[in-house]
Amino acid sequence: MNIAIIGTGYVGLVTGACFADLGNTVICVDNNKDKIASLKKLIMPIYEPGLDELVRRNVKEKRLCFSADIKEALRKSKIIFIAVGTPPLDNGDADLTGVENVAKAIAKNLNGYKLIVEKSTVPVETGFWVEHTIKVNLPNAKKGKISFDVASNPEFLREGQAINDFMHPDRIVIGVESQAARELLCDLYKPLKTHLVVTDIKSAEIIKHASNSFLATKISFINAIAQICERVGADVVKVADGMGMDKRIGRAFLDAGIGYGGSCFPKDLDAFITIARKNGYDFELLKAVRDINEYQKKDIVKKIKDALWILKDKRICLLGLSFKPNTDDLRSAPSLAIIESLQSEGAKIRVFDPQSMEKAKEIVQGVTFCKDAYQAAKGADCVVIVTEWNEFKELDVARLKKIMHQPLIIDGRNIYEPQVMKKNGFRYIGMGRGKRQ
Numbered sequence: 001m002n003i004a005i006i007g008t009g010y011v012g013l014v015t016g017a018c019f020a021d022l023g024n025t026v027i028c029v030d031n032n033k034d035k036i037a038s039l040k041k042l043i044m045p046i047y048e049p050g051l052d053e054l055v056r057r058n059v060k061e062k063r064l065c066f067s068a069d070i071k072e073a074l075r076k077s078k079i080i081f082i083a084v085g086t087p088p089l090d091n092g093d094a095d096l097t098g099v100e101n102v103a104k105a106i107a108k109n110l111n112g113y114k115l116i117v118e119k120s121t122v123p124v125e126t127g128f129w130v131e132h133t134i135k136v137n138l139p140n141a142k143k144g145k146i147s148f149d150v151a152s153n154p155e156f157l158r159e160g161q162a163i164n165d166f167m168h169p170d171r172i173v174i175g176v177e178s179q180a181a182r183e184l185l186c187d188l189y190k191p192l193k194t195h196l197v198v199t200d201i202k203s204a205e206i207i208k209h210a211s212n213s214f215l216a217t218k219i220s221f222i223n224a225i226a227q228i229c230e231r232v233g234a235d236v237v238k239v240a241d242g243m244g245m246d247k248r249i250g251r252a253f254l255d256a257g258i259g260y261g262g263s264c265f266p267k268d269l270d271a272f273i274t275i276a277r278k279n280g281y282d283f284e285l286l287k288a289v290r291d292i293n294e295y296q297k298k299d300i301v302k303k304i305k306d307a308l309w310i311l312k313d314k315r316i317c318l319l320g321l322s323f324k325p326n327t328d329d330l331r332s333a334p335s336l337a338i339i340e341s342l343q344s345e346g347a348k349i350r351v352f353d354p355q356s357m358e359k360a361k362e363i364v365q366g367v368t369f370c371k372d373a374y375q376a377a378k379g380a381d382c383v384v385i386v387t388e389w390n391e392f393k394e395l396d397v398a399r400l401k402k403i404m405h406q407p408l409i410i411d412g413r414n415i416y417e418p419q420v421m422k423k424n425g426f427r428y429i430g431m432g433r434g435k436r437q
């Protein structure tokens with residue numbers, strides 16, 4: 001099939017490359033001309049394992065190309081995926097101006113039947129507005145002469161394992177209102193041989209917000225349990241193991257830590273709370289989830305402070321900046337809030353992250369960027385594990401202890417065993433792992 005993907009970010013680029021790899025002809029479009037120019041030179045704008053090779057292969061085999069010209073892409077394609085960003089506005093709404101702009105551009109350039117698919121995460125009823133916008137903006141000569149369908153196909157891939165998630169999804173959700181749209185999307189996804197959940201558009205839109213909100217709820221739930229564990233001297237990892245073996249609960253997303261971040265959970269929760277309120281429902285549960293998450297970010301700073309007394313001029317090493325491992329994405333990363341709080345107390349911060357240092361240099365000031373974990377830990381009064389990159393799980397702890405000013409580890413992701421670290425001579429503080437010191 002001929003496909004256009006509008007918006008070549010984490011989702012659009014992965015989606016485009018994967019659809020191309022499945023044998024489709026794909027044009028990835030972006031209004032960021034620099035991004036398109038780089039992609040034409042095969043320079044990836046993001047770090048995502050395996051993406052570079054996937055893009056190269058499909059460009060070489062002429063199934064994938066890049067363009068800043070939406071007109072050309074629309075002309076050549078039957079299915080148009082909208083994968084632009086939907087960032088949060090100050091009032092909690094999702095900013096849908098990108099989606100509206102694309103809908104207007106589609107209307108202007110429609111040259112025959114097209115299926116327009118929302119891939120971006122959008123609030124319920126966006127499908128209606130996309131259809132309305134296209135109808136209103138169709139040139140008069142084309143009104144009533146050209147037909148199109150709108151569908152919802154939310155994306156569930158995770159950064160860091162996006163290609164695998166795309167190629168081997170748990171399910172694919174398709175929200176459609178016409179047989180033509182249903183057939184096109186079912187055919188397109190057939191090679192993936194997975195469960196297709198076919199619904200109406202509104203239900204599909206809600207499935208995405210409900211799924212992300214539920215996962216965020218699991219994280220905040222276990223973080224609240226971690227707080228109780230610290231007050232009574234229990235171990236949240238054992239609690240999570242014990243809970244997670246119950247098939248009705250499951251172990252995934254029950255890892256206590258410094259809270260979720262990223263470009264999805266925080267904004268999708270806000271958007272869901274806002275859309276609920278607009279529809280007359282106060283989603284108090286999700287507000288509590290959000291509050292618990294904010295608390296975790298402040299609490300780790302309190303832990304550092306409790307352990308070090310005065311923060312002014314203390315040397316603090318943060319390991320990890322990205323909001324989770326295997327990505328360079330810093331959007332709403334807890335590291336940013338932690339750095340800001342520590343800096344406001346006068347701490348001297350040294351950081352290392354395996355992939356996000358270049359992006360961090362553009363937005364974080366006044367910290368020392370180091371070439372590896374050991375350089376960052378040199379002379380430190382405290383090492384804080386912020387992101388659970390695998391390479392931090394395998395540090396030479398004897399070497400670490402030798403180079404630090406004092407052997408204190410605050411493990412914001414519970415990647416180490418408290419007893420092991422104590423045996424190695426560290427003062428170890430985890431998240432919900434025994435009585436709070």
Ligand SMILES: NC(=O)c1ccc[n+]([C@@H]2O[C@H](COP(=O)([O-])OP(=O)(O)OC[C@H]3O[C@@H](n4cnc5c(N)ncnc54)[C@H](O)[C@@H]3O)[C@@H](O)[C@H]2O)c1
Pocket residue numbers: 006007008009010011012029030031032035083084085086098099101102119120121122155156157158159263264
């Ligand atoms: N990142 C994820 O893990 C993830 C997972 C599932 C769903 N989503 C959702 O997918 C959507 C995209 O997320 P992302 O992380 O890929 O964002 P992103 O910011 O990485 O990419 C969005 C791209 O859209 C481009 N763009 C914006 N307006 C445009 C326009 N009018 N025309 C052409 N291009 C335009 C931007 O230049 C950018 O390159 C969001 O709604 C997000 O919530 C993201």
